[in-house]
Amino acid sequence: MSLPIVIIGAGLSGLYASHLLNKAGHDTVLVEARARLGGRVLSHAVGEQGHRLDMGPAWFWPAMNPRMLALIERLGLRHFAQFSEGALVVEGPDGNPQRRPTTWEQAPPSHRIAGGVQQLTEALAAQLEARTHIKLNTTLLGMKLRPHGVELELQDDGGRWQQLARQVILTIPPRLLAQDVPMIPEWPQALMADMKRTSTWMAGQAKFLAAYATPFWREQGLSGTAVSHRGPLSEIHDASDSTGSQAALFGLVGASSDYRRAIGPEELKRQSLAQLTRMFGAAAAHPLWSEVQDWAWEPHTATAADQRPLAYHPSYRRAEVPAPWSSRLWLAGTERSPNFGGYLGGALEAAELAVEGVLISTEGQALETDLTPTMQRDT
Ligand SMILES: Cc1cc2nc3c(=O)[nH]c(=O)nc-3n(C[C@H](O)[C@H](O)[C@H](O)COP(=O)(O)OP(=O)(O)OC[C@H]3O[C@@H](n4cnc5c(N)ncnc54)[C@H](O)[C@@H]3O)c2cc1C
Structure with a gap:
């Protein structure tokens, strides 16, 4: 043989x-x-309808990477453009959020795979x-x-x-x-x-996800895209499904892996929800589900050298x-x-x-x- x-x-x-x-x-x-x-x-199923939220990669760029697009389409998967209509929120180091009329559109536009x-x-x-x-x-x-x-x-x-x-x-x-x-x-x-x-x-990154009953930020004319100079989340985006009926936000955690390790996942979740509440209003305080996925703690992804964020x-x-x-x-x-x-x-x-x-x-x-x-x- x-x-x-x-x-x-x-x-x-x-x-x-x-x-x-x-x-x-x-x-x-x-x-x-x-x-x-x-x-x-890694996509995590949330709620009775099993909406799947991306705890790792979420985006691909059809205009930049035809190989991904061709494979996704050949496998019969659906994809849709990242939601980015509406105002951007920018939070300064003092925790004071400001609404900016134009949102932050990715160029070339990013797409997501339906179902994660x-x-x-x-x-x-x-x-x-x-x-x-x-x-x-x-x-x-x-x-x-x-x-x-x-x-x-x-x-x-x-x-x-x-x-x-x-x-x-x-x-x-x-x-x-x-x-x-x-x-x-x-x-x-x-x-x-x-x-x-x-x-x-x-590999040194952590991602925070929160699922909501409705995309309440869209109702306020916000895109869900936000940037913070205070943290712990540095960058936030809409993670809802293609119709917005399964609503969610995701944030990349800007705080260092040492800090994350020191406070632990429950405190990081609490701080992340407090930040979303500052930036998007009181409705953000009560998600249906929320979770932190810390890749820096995964021994089959990250080493000690990956703990520092890349510039x-x-x-x-x-x-x-x-x-x-x-x-x-x-x-x-x-x-x-x-x-x-x-x-x-x-x-x-x-x-x-x-x-x-x-x-x-x-x-x-x-x-x-x-x-x-x-x-x-x-x-
Ligand atoms: C938070 C986050 C966000 C990201 N966002 C995006 C995005 O939006 N768009 C994008 O294009 N990319 C993104 N990426 C990058 C994307 O995830 C990677 O490019 C891609 O998944 C890499 O696939 P891979 O198979 O090369 O490596 P991996 O997925 O790392 O696969 C390697 C495999 O090897 C296994 N392994 C390791 N050691 C051993 C061993 N000793 N024996 C046996 N098996 C072992 C691991 O368990 C793993 O399954 C993101 C990544 C992260 C973590």
Whole structure:
């Protein structure tokens, strides 16, 4: 029996890589440390109608990332423009909110997936079924290069075990890979140092979400978009469904992860609701549901180096593995995308590049996606 192709990490990049390999006729094993699929993609169902709120990524930009748009439409998912009609609220350091007549429109406009971004990872997972063997709660602990493949040291609830793989695609963020996965033979120090320097996009972030019975801010002529120089939320947006019948606001927490850890999630929720009340009025004080998702505390996303907020979007790039590993191992995950690094679209691009490497090395066969030719390569 031939050795399997193993993909490590079942976030968007790993799921898409597995989907592409299945379509090209290859069975795969998809290994995921968490008890769920999706990685940084996480949508939480709220209320009886199950409106799903994005606790991780919420937006994609159709004009900037045709690859995401094409995949979403091919999978039959609905999407809609981020609601931004109405006035912007700006809060100064003194906690005094001011209404600005023009709102803050994103350029190019951002869109959201109806039902949450998790619809995308679930639709991809549904297409994998029999051709992908998914192993949840299974953590990669190390890798050894062997004459016929890569020996993966894995751990699940039953203990440690080894899996020999013909080829491996790693979608783990580079910092986690450098920190958690020793390789034999060792990788050069310069490459390890580069991986440690590569920030995991949004890993140090926390997001606050609050669901309401109605989008009361819209009734006051407010868009739901707000900026605060006091906090704890630095930036707030409307997170309602496409019709506004399932109402919600989300805020990115500007307060540092040290501060968040010191006060704990319940106090952060209390402070966030007090801020929404200052900025949007008394109706904001009584959500149907509210929650904080702190990604900085997630060991399969963030390292100690990710706790400080990033001042700018890093420039990400493709990375080759050391020569002895080169026909056995490919690096994917959004932090390996040359054009859309950090974004959902980058997770797709990096997966395509890695799968193309696997296919060319096995069969000299180029990758065919059913995205249109102009969308296939942006490089
Ligand atoms: C709060 C927040 C907001 C964001 N907003 C946006 C947005 O609006 N638009 C946008 O485009 N992007 C946004 N992003 C970024 C987006 O989430 C990522 O680009 C994308 O989800 C990355 O997918 P990935 O598969 O490359 O990585 P991940 O989703 O991180 O997947 C990696 C997987 O590897 C697993 N793993 C880690 N270590 C191991 C191990 N040792 N063994 C086995 N498995 C392991 C992890 O559990 C995870 O499932 C946001 C991110 C966050 C956190």
